[in-house]
Amino acid sequence: MQRNFCLAQTFCMVKNRTKISQQFRCLEVRAVFMMLCSLMLAACGSLPKPDLTPNAPAEWRNHTTSSANSPTDLWWTTLKDPVLNETVELALKNNLTVAQSYERLNAERALEKATLASQKPRFGFYLGPNSSVAFANYRQSTAYVVGFDLQWELSYTSKNDGQRAIAKANIDAASAGMIGARASIVAEVVRVYGELRAANQKVSAIKKMVAYQEAIVQMYERSLQVGAVSQQDLTQVQTRLFELRSVLSDAQLMQESTLQRLDVLCGLNAPLQNWLDLPDAWQIDRAQVSPFSVPVQLIMERPDVQASIAAVMRAAGQVGISEAELYPRIGVEGAVYYSGTIVKNGSTVKDGILSFLVPNLRFPIYDWGMAREQKNASEAELRRTILGYRETVLQAIADTEMAIANFNAMNERMQRSAEEAQNLAQAAERNKSGLQAGYLSPLDAFNGNIKLLERKLANIDDQSLWLTAFAGANKAQTSMKLEKANIQSSQVEATK
DSSP states (O other): OHHHHHHHHHHHHHHHHHHHHHHHHHHHHHHHHHHHHHHHTTTSOOOOOOOOOOOOOSSOSSOOOOOSSOTTSOGGGGGOOHHHHHHHHHHHHHOHHHHHHHHHHHHHHHHHHHHHHHTSOEEEEEEEEOHHHHHHOTTOOOEEEEEEEEEEEOOOTTHHHHHHHHHHHHHHHHHHHHHHHHHHHHHHHHHHHHHHHHHHHHHHHHHHHHHHHHHHHHHHHHHHHTTSSOHHHHHHHHHHHHHHHHHHHHHHHHHHHHHHHHHHHTTOSSOOHHHHTOOSOOOOOGGGSOOOOOOGGGGGGSHHHHHHHHHHHHHHHHHHHHHHTTSOEEEEEEEEEEEEESSOSSOOOOOEEEEEEEEEEEOOOOOTTHHHHHHHHHHHHHHHHHHHHHHHHHHHHHHHHHHHHHHHHHHHHHHHHHHHHHHHHHHHHHHHHHHHHTSSOHHHHHHHHHHHHHHHHHHHHHHHHHHHHHHHHHHHTOOHHHHHHHHHHHHHHHHO
């Protein structure tokens, strides 16, 4: 009796194993069939590869002499101004626009990882009611299913390639935005710093002019008492004093404005003490600033050009995605569930394992031309971005040419200003000597000094304009490769 029971049990086990092996063989056949289908459809689409060869000139029309500096040098350090170097470093570290560009880059990198992950199989866990059992057996209300499921859309046509291309283009655009933000902030800091130094000089010079004019007014008041001058003469010099005081107020307002702009650029709520303690004397030593010469080919490394290239690649990826909508979608769905019941209320459904692995096919038949028109729209957008890229390259060439021409013109202007500054210094010494020797009256000496200071104010503006042109010329030739190398080197130094 016991032996017959064991034989029956063994026969049932062999029979169950045979059924399980047959199920797995069916699953293998289905998987092979789906792989063959995906290989046959692999050539149904591909991403377009637009021609982005730039139409750049062989050389710049506005030449500069060869630079003795390495192009990897931080250009603002050639001015040998420690306060400026500290200000630029602080702005790159604390500026909120630069910080936002970094976070945008981090977000795009995370989205790229999410895009790559979305193209892989997805596994899930399910626990819930078995609705099919509940409907088939109206008396059964306690059927449940627990287990794991699988979903995967197979990679074919150009959909996945397009998604990856868009994700990479977004990263490239964010990287270009970050480099562009850094270059713009550095150029703006250098320009505003120059305006601050110029404002300090102007305030100092105008204060001297006001003091000279006050002394002249006092002389006229004494002369009026003895009848040497008329009331009209006194009124004229007093009016001139009021004008100089108004100019001084404007210069002090400009000084405060530049301090506030530096605060914003550096992410501060109060000026640095170094900015408040800057000496009034300021003279740029242009001899230590070597002129630059950058090859025309580096125009392609400008952030705006790289951003336009990213826009083209993003549009190309969208073309691939829209083209994929014209072809069938092939996926795989599978699950391993355990279906059971808690209460057997007359139900005839048995508990057990439910498993399947089947293809998921969706064939587009007719959508009133929607998919085709979406593809046409994406192709038109691609052509538009290519035209925009070409326009960006031409604009970048024009901006660089204008920046170099402006810098060359300001160099020549600064040369004349330097010669005039020497003449003004010599004239001031002659006025001082003449006053001490007695062949110049105090009135003539003071009027002469006021005129010399007025000419000095124009030279102060020339220095500020030269620094602006210097910053603009370097910004126009920003190279993303060099900037990335500088960022990496600064990060390495920060970790030491």
